[in-house]
Amino acid sequence: MTDWRSVIVGFLVITVLGIVGLTLPGVGQLAAGLIGGFVAGYLAGGGLGSGFWHGLLAGALGGIVGGALLALVVGVAGFAGGPVGGALGGLAGAGIFLGALAISLVMALESAVAGAVGGLLNSGPSEPAGRRY
Structure with a gap:
């Protein structure tokens, strides 16, 4: 079962460190993904498979949300160029979104x-201690 709290925390770590990591292009985003995935897996616990799944979800969510925001900004900025600029901005935004998915x-x-x-590293039970009944 997916622990969405762990995924969201991992996603937030990826987002914050990714923004800070813009000062080191490439390396900053790589470190953000690694650290955020580690946080999501560690918080979820449950062993290798559970950590893999939660890290995967946190990383994918970070990439898709970031790509969608970038595509939206480019698409909206294209409307400043009138109808032709809007069409070109929309095409550019769609292309950016597909690249961001990759x-x-x-x-x-x-x-x-x-x-x-x-x-x-946290292969104990995947339920947080406060949720045990």
Whole structure:
């Protein structure tokens, strides 16, 4: 079962570190994906498979949301050029979104590997201590 709290926390770590990581292009985003995936996997616990799954979800969510926001900004900015600019901006936005989906796949895989390591380090029960009955 998916622990969405772990996925959201991992996603937020990826987002914040990705923004900070813009100062080191490429390396900053790689580190953000690894650290966020590790956090998601560690918080979810449950071993290798659970950590892999939660890291994968956090990384994919980060890539898709980031790509959608970038595509939206480019598409809306195209409307400043009138109807032709709007059409070109929409096409550019769609192309950027498809490219971002491909990048999110890579980001999800790196986060999944880091999540597997985090889940392995916290291989106890996957339920948080406060939720046990």
